[in-house]
Amino acid sequence: MAKIKGTILVDIDKCKGCELCVVACPSNVIKLASDVNGKGYHFAYMEIPDACTGCVNCALVCPDSVITVHRLRPKSVQTV
Amino acid sequence: MENTITAQDIIRDGELVFKKTACLTDNVLSYCPGCGHGVAHRILMEVIDEMGIQSQTIGVSPVGCSVLAYDFMNIDMQGAAHGRAPAVATGIKRVFPNKFVFTYQGDGDLAAIGTAETIHACNRGENIVIIFINNGIYGMTGGQMAPTTLPNMKSSTTPYGRDVKMMGHPIKMTEIVATLPGTCFVTRQAVHTPAAVNRSKKAIRKAFENQKLNKGLSFIEIVSNCNSGWKMTPVKSNKWMEENMFPYYPLGDIKDL
Ligand code: SF4
Ligand code: SF4
Numbered sequence: 001m002a003k004i005k006g007t008i009l010v011d012i013d014k015c016k017g018c019e020l021c022v023v024a025c026p027s028n029v030i031k032l033a034s035d036v037n038g039k040g041y042h043f044a045y046m047e048i049p050d051a052c053t054g055c056v057n058c059a060l061v062c063p064d065s066v067i068t069v070h071r072l073r074p075k076s077v078q079t080v
Numbered sequence: 081m082e083n084t085i086t087a088q089d090i091i092r093d094g095e096l097v098f099k100k101t102a103c104l105t106d107n108v109l110s111y112c113p114g115c116g117h118g119v120a121h122r123i124l125m126e127v128i129d130e131m132g133i134q135s136q137t138i139g140v141s142p143v144g145c146s147v148l149a150y151d152f153m154n155i156d157m158q159g160a161a162h163g164r165a166p167a168v169a170t171g172i173k174r175v176f177p178n179k180f181v182f183t184y185q186g187d188g189d190l191a192a193i194g195t196a197e198t199i200h201a202c203n204r205g206e207n208i209v210i211i212f213i214n215n216g217i218y219g220m221t222g223g224q225m226a227p228t229t230l231p232n233m234k235s236s237t238t239p240y241g242r243d244v245k246m247m248g249h250p251i252k253m254t255e256i257v258a259t260l261p262g263t264c265f266v267t268r269q270a271v272h273t274p275a276a277v278n279r280s281k282k283a284i285r286k287a288f289e290n291q292k293l294n295k296g297l298s299f300i301e302i303v304s305n306c307n308s309g310w311k312m313t314p315v316k317s318n319k320w321m322e323e324n325m326f327p328y329y330p331l332g333d334i335k336d337l
Contacts, residue, residue, distance in 0.1 A: 005094075007087040018114030018314040024274055041113065049087060056098040057274040063118025064109055065100040072085065072094030 004073050006054020010044050011066035017041035021058035021067060027051040030058060103129040105154045110145075114314020116304030117145060119271040120213055121152055123281040124184070127288055128155065137180040138172050140165040142189040145219040149184050163194020166201035169208045180291055182209035187228040188218040191253045195227075198253065205262025205296040209287040212253065212299065215306040216325060223309035227251045230328055235309070250328060254301040258335040264296035266335040270303045270326075272318040283333075295337070303329050 008030075015037060021044050022030045031047035044067075046052060054071030103125035111117045128137050134155055141149040143162035150157035160168040165183035173181040190198050190212050201208070217235055218224040225235040225242055228250050232241035242250075258266040265287055269280040280302060287298030303325050307317035 005085050005090055006097075007090040007094075009091075014108055016113035020114055020272075020314055020318070023315055046087075054090075054094070054097055059098040060274040060277045061119065061272070063111065063113075063115055063122075065104060065118065065122050067098065068096070068100070069098035070091045070094045071097045072090040 004053050004071060005050075006052040006069060006071045007049060008046060008052060008058060009068040009070075011068075012037050012043045012045075013039075014064055014066045015041060015043040016064055017043055018063065019044075020061045020063065024057045024061040026055065026057060027053060101126045101129045103134055103154050105152055107151050109152055110148050112306075112308045114305070114307050114317070115145070116215070116271045116302065117213060119277055120184075120211065120280070120302050120304065121146075121149065123271070123277060124182075124211060124284055125153055125155075127281060127284045128180075131285070131288060133180050133288070136178070137182070138176070140169045140172070140181070140183040142183070142185040142194075144186040144189045146184055146186060146213065147220070163189050163192065164197050165189070165194065166197045166206070166208070166210060169210075170201055170204070170206045173206060173208050177207070180209075180288060181207075182211060182288075184211045185213070186219070187212070187214045187216065187253075188221075188226050191227045191251055195253075199257065199260070201262075202257040202297050202299060203260045203262050205264075207291055207294050208297055209284075209291055210297065210299045211284070212301045213304050214253075214301055214325075214329065215304045215309070216250070217306050217309040219306045219309050223306070223311075228253075230324060233324075252329070254299060254329075254334060257297075257299050262297050263299055263335060264337045265290050265298040265300075265333075267299075267333045268301040268303060268329060268331050270321070270331055272305065272321060276331075301329070303331065 029052045032042040037043045059067040139157045224237040270276040305317040
């Protein structure tokens with residue numbers, strides 16, 4: 001069955017590794033990297049990108065507004 | 081087939097559903113990781129963006145962690161002396177009655193040194209919006225007890241917890257200003273979950289619409305976290321806030337005329 005797919009872009013340099021997006025994601029897409037960014041924070045990344053539905057929950061709770069979300073509706077669910 | 085859709089495909093063929101508003105500057109926020117100030121800033125600026133009033137809005141920043149709010153909000157702003165933001169906003173709104181004017185203040189600013197200015201601006205029914213971030217502590221100066229600190233809550237000046245016999249009870253500013261005839265919309269919200277963020281944003285939108293209609297003062301408290309001051313991780317501090325702050329500071333509209 002075709003489903004709505006989403007993807008997030010994290011501005012890694014500005015992420016503070018607070019983990020709020022990790023707990024807000026209903027599909028458990030996000031994790032904190034074992035690597036750190038220039039400020040020493042474990043930044044967020046998509047661990048299971050296929051599970052993202054583009055629901056924007058992560059972006060809503062990100063205090064630093066570093067998440068951008070795109071969403072693609074498969075042709076079969078696209079409305080005219 | 082489905083599994084072959086890549087992030088590039090989604091970005092190229094799909095729609096952009098969330099992006100940081102242009103009413104926030106590109107500066108990196110000075111707040112600690114996970115601090116609710118960031119979300120509060122963003123939804124406030126999203127409302128201003130969506131109402132198309134960026135060039136007609138003047139904000140007044142406080143003293144406290146959000147003292148640098150003018151570096152992050154991409155609008156005209158004025159700094160005020162500690163606690164005096166409602167008085168400064170009163171002056172600005174009276175000189176420019178057609179501008180949208182708001183203050184953005186923490187609990188140390190609004191509920192301690194600025195109690196008089198807050199209560200009298202509310203009582204006069206100044207046609208402004210007050211955004212009040214309540215995290216129950218003085219964040220910037222090192223986690224001292226604030227008027228809003230919970231009973232028995234530890235802070236750097238109450239290492240054994242707030243003793244209400246000696247230090248008084250936490251003050252509920254929002255309930256107090258709701259009793260004043262000058263306020264038209266008084267609500268308490270939060271920004272720790274997606275649903276709470278959406279509700280807070282709706283409340284902020286309503287407050288600015290009220291100002292457009294000259295209805296009086298709209299007062300929005302946002303119960304927030306201070307994970308550094310509370311000495312917890314951001315995730316734990318939000319949980320602690322739900323369990324301890326919300327029973328004392330219940331969320332919801334208190335007055336809506
Ligand atoms: S858009 Fe929704 S599903 Fe995708 S990572 Fe963010 S919270 Fe998870
Ligand atoms: S909520 Fe934002 S700042 Fe926090 S870890 Fe996620 S992307 Fe980074």
